[in-house]
Amino acid sequence: MSTFPEVPENFALERFDGIRKDVLADAVSRTSREFPDSSLEGTLREALFQEKHRLRKFRMFSASGPFTYGRHVRDARLWSGVRGDLLKRPVEAGRREITERTLRHYAEEIGGHFDPAVYRFATSIVPIGFNWMLNAASFHTFLPWKMKENVQSRLKIEGRTEHLRKLADRGTILLVPTHQSNIDSILIGFVIYMLGLPPFAYGAGLNLFTNPVLSFFMRHLGAYTVDRQKSNALYKALLKHYSTRVLEEGVHSIFFPGGGRSRSGAIENNLKLGLLGTGLQAQIRNYQNGKPNPNVYVVPMVMSYHFVLEAGSLIEDFLQHSGGHRFLPSGETEPFFLLRAMQFFWRFFSTQSDIHVRIGQPLDIFGNHVDEEGRSLGPNGTSIDPKLWLTTQGVLREEPARDREYTKRLGEKISERFHKDHTVLASHVVAHAYFEALRRQYPEHDLFKLLRLSIEQRTMPYARFAEEVIRLHGVLRERADQGGLFLSTALQENEAEHWIRDGMLALGALHGHAVLKHEEETVWSEDLNLLYYYRNRLTGYGLRGGLGEYDEQGFLA
Amino acid sequence: MTSKDFWRESKVAVLGAGSWGTVLANLAAPHAGSVKLWFRDEERARLANATRTNAEYFPDLALHKSIVAVSEVERAFEGGVDAILWVVPSSGSRALARKIAPLLRGHEILIHATKGIEEGTLKRVSEVLGEELPLARIGSVSGPNLAAEIAKGLPAATIVASRFQEVIDAGIALLTNPRFQVEGSHDLVGVEWAGTLKNVLAIAAGCFEALGLGWNARAMLLVRGLEEMMRVGKTLGAKPETFLGLSGLGDLIATASSPLSRNYRVGFRLAKGEKLEAILEDLDTAAEGVRTAMTIADYATSQSLRLPITQAVRGLVAEGWDGERFLGHLLT
Numbered sequence: 001m002s003t004f005p006e007v008p009e010n011f012a013l014e015r016f017d018g019i020r021k022d023v024l025a026d027a028v029s030r031t032s033r034e035f036p037d038s039s040l041e042g043t044l045r046e047a048l049f050q051e052k053h054r055l056r057k058f059r060m061f062s063a064s065g066p067f068t069y070g071r072h073v074r075d076a077r078l079w080s081g082v083r084g085d086l087l088k089r090p091v092e093a094g095r096r097e098i099t100e101r102t103l104r105h106y107a108e109e110i111g112g113h114f115d116p117a118v119y120r121f122a123t124s125i126v127p128i129g130f131n132w133m134l135n136a137a138s139f140h141t142f143l144p145w146k147m148k149e150n151v152q153s154r155l156k157i158e159g160r161t162e163h164l165r166k167l168a169d170r171g172t173i174l175l176v177p178t179h180q181s182n183i184d185s186i187l188i189g190f191v192i193y194m195l196g197l198p199p200f201a202y203g204a205g206l207n208l209f210t211n212p213v214l215s216f217f218m219r220h221l222g223a224y225t226v227d228r229q230k231s232n233a234l235y236k237a238l239l240k241h242y243s244t245r246v247l248e249e250g251v252h253s254i255f256f257p258g259g260g261r262s263r264s265g266a267i268e269n270n271l272k273l274g275l276l277g278t279g280l281q282a283q284i285r286n287y288q289n290g291k292p293n294p295n296v297y298v299v300p301m302v303m304s305y306h307f308v309l310e311a312g313s314l315i316e317d318f319l320q321h322s323g324g325h326r327f328l329p330s331g332e333t334e335p336f337f338l339l340r341a342m343q344f345f346w347r348f349f350s351t352q353s354d355i356h357v358r359i360g361q362p363l364d365i366f367g368n369h370v371d372e373e374g375r376s377l378g379p380n381g382t383s384i385d386p387k388l389w390l391t392t393q394g395v396l397r398e399e400p401a402r403d404r405e406y407t408k409r410l411g412e413k414i415s416e417r418f419h420k421d422h423t424v425l426a427s428h429v430v431a432h433a434y435f436e437a438l439r440r441q442y443p444e445h446d447l448f449k450l451l452r453l454s455i456e457q458r459t460m461p462y463a464r465f466a467e468e469v470i471r472l473h474g475v476l477r478e479r480a481d482q483g484g485l486f487l488s489t490a491l492q493e494n495e496a497e498h499w500i501r502d503g504m505l506a507l508g509a510l511h512g513h514a515v516l517k518h519e520e521e522t523v524w525s526e527d528l529n530l531l532y533y534y535r536n537r538l539t540g541y542g543l544r545g546g547l548g549e550y551d552e553q554g555f556l557a
Numbered sequence: 558m559t560s561k562d563f564w565r566e567s568k569v570a571v572l573g574a575g576s577w578g579t580v581l582a583n584l585a586a587p588h589a590g591s592v593k594l595w596f597r598d599e600e601r602a603r604l605a606n607a608t609r610t611n612a613e614y615f616p617d618l619a620l621h622k623s624i625v626a627v628s629e630v631e632r633a634f635e636g637g638v639d640a641i642l643w644v645v646p647s648s649g650s651r652a653l654a655r656k657i658a659p660l661l662r663g664h665e666i667l668i669h670a671t672k673g674i675e676e677g678t679l680k681r682v683s684e685v686l687g688e689e690l691p692l693a694r695i696g697s698v699s700g701p702n703l704a705a706e707i708a709k710g711l712p713a714a715t716i717v718a719s720r721f722q723e724v725i726d727a728g729i730a731l732l733t734n735p736r737f738q739v740e741g742s743h744d745l746v747g748v749e750w751a752g753t754l755k756n757v758l759a760i761a762a763g764c765f766e767a768l769g770l771g772w773n774a775r776a777m778l779l780v781r782g783l784e785e786m787m788r789v790g791k792t793l794g795a796k797p798e799t800f801l802g803l804s805g806l807g808d809l810i811a812t813a814s815s816p817l818s819r820n821y822r823v824g825f826r827l828a829k830g831e832k833l834e835a836i837l838e839d840l841d842t843a844a845e846g847v848r849t850a851m852t853i854a855d856y857a858t859s860q861s862l863r864l865p866i867t868q869a870v871r872g873l874v875a876e877g878w879d880g881e882r883f884l885g886h887l888l889t
Contacts, residue, residue: 366693379691380691389663393563402694406693
C-alpha cells in the first residue's frame with residue numbers, strides 16, 4: 001500500500017469561516033472606496049447595462065442552466081432593484097448605498113467556506129479512491145489487499161517541492177499553474193495534499209460549480225467563485241480586493257494566470273494580470289500593517305499530460321477564433337465533466353502512462369528568483385529588498401502605475417518559467433515532429449490548408465518521420481542542457497525506438513481516433529486538429545528561430 | 558513633499574564623462590542636491606575638480622558647483638544615490654553594470670543615454686542593464702541632442718521613455734530647463750530602437766554629403782531611411798508613431814545633417830576613401846552606428862527583411878565598399 005502524508009493541522013484556511021464576515025466586509029468597503037462619489041452614477045449605469053445584457057443570455061435548457069438558475073434569479077432581482085432605484089431617486093442621491101448593496105450581493109456569491117470536517121473526509125477518501133481506481137484499471141483488481149500499484153508511481157511530482165514547503169512556512173504562497181484541462185483543479189488539490197501542504201484557496205470558474213458533487217467539495221474547501229461572464233468594473237474590483245484580503249490572512253492561494261484553459265495547447269504566453277497583482281497589493285499591506293511574515297511567493301507549476309480530456313473542443317474553439325471563415329467547425333462540444341473525468345483517470349491508469357507535475361522556480365512579486373530562505377535574488381549575486389523596490393521618493397507605498405508595471409514584469413517572468421520548468425514528454429516530441437515534417441512536405445500551405453490534407457496526403461514513410469523526431473530530440477536535449485526545459489526520464493534514458501512507440505501510443509490514448517498511427521512502414525494522423533493541439537505544446541521556444549507568437553505562415557511559432 | 562522638493566535633496570550619479578555625460582550632469586545639477594560625475598581616468602577627474610571644466614570636451618563650459626568629479630566608480634555611489642544617468646557606450650555597458658551591481662540598493666531610478674544595442678544579442682541597453690542590475694525602474698533619454706549645442710545653451714527638446722511613469726517624472730524633474738524641454742513616452746522599446754537605428758542612417762547621410770549628391774538625394778535617403786527604421790522597429794515590438802517623434806525623425810534629422818555627429822563624420826570620411834580603423838582612432842569616442850549596421854544587417858537577413866540602406870552601410874563599414882558601390886546598391 002502506498003503511504004500518504006499526514007494531514008496538516010493549524011493552517012490559515014482552517015480559521016477562515018471565523019473571519020469570513022470581516023474579510024467580506026473589508027473587501028466591500030475597500031472596493032467602495034476605490035470609486036469616488038463622482039464616478040458612481042456612471043459606474044452603476046454601465047454595470048446595469050452589462051448585467052442586463054448578460055442576464056438576457058441565460059438559457060434554462062443548457063448544460064449549466066438548471067444549476068445556475070437560483071443564482072440567475074438572485075442576480076436578476078438585484079439588478080431590477082438597482083434599476084428602480086436609479087430611476088426613482090434624484091441623480092447622485094443614495095448612489096453609495098446602491099453600490100455597497102450591489103457589492104455585498106457579489107461578496108456573498110464570491111466568498112468561499114472552509115469546513116475542516118469535509119477536508120478531513122476528502123483527504124481520507126480521495127487517495128484511497130485514486131489507488132483503487134488505478135489498480136482496478138491497470139490490473140482489474142478490485143480487492144484492496146491485492147493492490148500492487150500506487151498513485152505516486154504514476155503522478156510524478158518533480159522540481160522544487162522542498163523549496164515550496166520551506167517558503168510555505170515563511171510567507172504566503174501564490175501557486176500559479178499552467179491550465180489545460182478541468183482535471184487540473186482536481187489534480188492540483190491532490191498534488192498539494194501529496195506535498196503535505198495545507199489546502200489552498202482557489203478561485204474556481206462558475207462552470208465547475210455546476211456539478212453537485214464537485215460543487216459540494218469546492219464550496220467547503222476554500223474555493224471561491226469566479227464568474228467570468230460578469231465583466232463590470234464593480235465585480236472585477238471586488239474580486240481583486242477579496243483575493244488580496246485572503247492573501248493578507250496568510251491563506252495560500254491558487255490562480256490560473258492564463259485565465260481559462262489554453263485553447264491552442266501551447267504554454268500560456270499572455271497572462272492575465274488582474275488577479276496576479278493582488279500578491280503585490282497584499283505584500284504592501286502586510287508591510288504597512290507590520291505583519292511578521294509579509295512576503296508573498298509566486299510559485300509556478302507546470303503540468304505535462306500525454307492526453308487532455310477536452311483537447312478536441314479546445315482546439316476547435318481556438319481554430320474558429322483565429323481562422324474565422326477559413327475554418328469549418330465540426331461542432332465538437334465540451335464533454336460532460338464528471339463522467340469524462342472518470343473516463344480520463346480510467347484511461348490514464350489503464351494505459352500505464354504518467355502525468356508530470358513540476359514545481360518551478362519560486363519568484364517574488366516582481367518576478368525575481370527567491371531562495372529557500374525566502375530572500376529575493378538580484379543579478380550578479382546581489383539580493384533585493386522588496387521594500388526598496390516598493391519605495392517611491394523615499395516612501396514605501398502603493399503606487400498604481402508602478403505596481404502595474406511590476407505585475408507585467410511578473411507576468412513575463414512566470415511565462416518564461418512555465419517554458420523552462422516544463423517537462424517535455426515523448427508524446428509532445430512525436431506530435432511536434434510529425435507536424436513539422438508534414439509542413440516541410442507542403443511548404444506553401446498555410447495552417448488551414450494543411451489541416452485539410454487528405455489521409456493519403458498526410459501519410460509519410462516512418463523513416464522520414466523518425467528522422468525528424470531524432471533531430472527535434474537533439475535540439476531539445478541541447479535546450480535542456482542550457483536550462484531551457486526538462487526532458488522526461490524516458491526521453492533521457494530510453495532507446496529512441498521505445499519512446500517513439502510509447503509516445504505515439506500515449507498521444508492517442510484518450511481520443512476516439514488515433515492522433516498518430518504507425519502501420520508497417522508508414523505514419524499518419526487521423527485527426528490533424530488534435531495533432532496540431534498536441535504539437536503546440538512545444539511552441540513558444542523559438543524552435544524555428546523567429547521572435548513572434550506566430551510564424552510567417554500563421555502557425556503558432 | 559512634491560516631486561521637485563524630493564529631487565532638490567537627491568543624490569545623482571552620472572556615469573560617463575564624455576561630451577553628453579558632462580552636459581547631462583550640468584543639466585541635472587541645478588535640480589539635485591549633489592551630482593557625482595564619474596570619469597574613467599583619474600587625472601582627468603582631478604583636473605575637472607581643479608579647473609571646474611571638462612577641458613577635453615568643453616573648455617569653456619563651467620561645471621555646476623554641485624558637481625563632484627570622481628574616478629573610482631564606488632565613490633559615485635557612496636552614501637547611496639536616488640538616480641543614475643548612464644552615459645556609457647553600449648559595448649561597455651554590461652561589464653560596468655556587473656561591476657556596480659553590488660553598489661545599488663534597488664530604489665534607484667536609472668536613465669540611460671546610450672544609443673546602441675548589444676552586439677550579437679540585439680539586446681537594448683535597458684534590457685542589458687535590467688539583466689545585470691538589481692533594480693527595475695529603468696528609462697532612456699533620447700532625442701535630437703547634439704551635446705555641443707546644448708552646452709552653448711541653444712534650445713532643444715528630448716524624450717525620456719520608460720515603462721514606469723515615475724522614471725519619466727524623474728527625468729522631467731531633473732533635466733528640464735527654460736532652454737531644454739523634456740517629453741515623456743511609455744514606448745521604451747521604440748525610443749531605444751529609434752535612437753539606435755538612426756545612427757546607421759547618419760553614416761549613410763555623411764556618405765551622401767561626401768559624394769556631393771545634393772538635397773533631393775538627402776531627402777530621399779532620410780524618408781526611405783525612416784521607413785526602414787519603422788519596418789525593423791515593428792518586428793521588434795516598437796510603436797510606429799514613436800519613429801515620427803523627437804527620438805525618431807527628430808534625432809534622424811539632427812544627426813543626419815550635422816557634421817557634429819560622429820556617425821555622420823564616419824560616413825563622410827569613408828566615402829572619401831579613408832580606412833575605418835583610422836577614422837575610429839581619430840574620433841576617440843564611440844560611433845555606435847558602425848556596430849549597429851552590422852548587427853541589424855544580420856538580423857534583417859535572418860528575418861528576410863528588406864533593408865537596402867542598412868545593407869549598403871554594412872558594405873561600406875565592413876566589406877570595404879567605396880562610395881560608388883554604396884550608391885549603386887541604393888539605386889538598384
